[in-house]
Amino acid sequence: MPSNHLNTLPYYVVDPTPMPEGIPSVPEVGATSAPLLSVSYFIGARCKPYNNNFMLCRSKSKTPEQDCLYEGRRVTRCAISVLEDITKNCEETLKAHVDCLENRNHELDKCRLQEAFLNKCVKKFLNLEKVIPDAEGIPVHLRNVKLVD
């Protein structure tokens, strides 16, 4: 990357123009990668119909960005609802898992203890379960013995 790259200049070249009129606004998620990774399976569990609908709309359309805004807003709202519910009911366990992920290079297999507490709490309050599709044998997040580090 050249040293006079735009990002290194004392300018910002982000387009600050707001969203055009007529497109309904939706709050953005705004979470960083560790909380998103932590709650990803619960987002997948609750928002599966919305996610599938959105991705199907995208794959069918030639201009998916313009055509699937409605489905995309539903996806974002659903994800926000999951995040809000988890932070409302299971803030401590979520924070423990997120901190662990941040300190362990975002590797899920290094944070099984915190994840177990979070999964239990989410199952209790939100009735959402982490399911890894097509798992071989016992799912990895439920195994007691860890063979590789």
Place this chain on the structure above:
Amino acid sequence: MSYHQDLPPKGGYPDVQWKRNLPSRGFRPSIYLAIMGVVSLLSVIPMSKGFRERREYSREKAWARLSLLPLLQAEADRDYVRRITALTKREQELMKDHPDWADNKPVFNDGRSRFPSYVALEATKN
């Protein structure tokens, strides 16, 4: 005067000991090779278990990402629409005195949406 030819003694000379007379230790080399082979074969079993577990880890990570993909894509799409609309508007404003300017004419005829490779933006001082 009688002559005697110098001859070996009766029954020949004794054998010269050229071979070392040491007791052999351990097993035959082939047995060591066999033991090594068996140990290696037995180690394949836990190793394959470890490989399978690693594969499950990567699958877990992939499915976590797949669950987040629509969410991230929706956000990126909204940003795309916002920026492409602003770009078109800026272009219209810039080229309003040129009636032969083909407004927002796509480069390809397949009807797919693309973001232009080069975009003129107003750099704002920080």
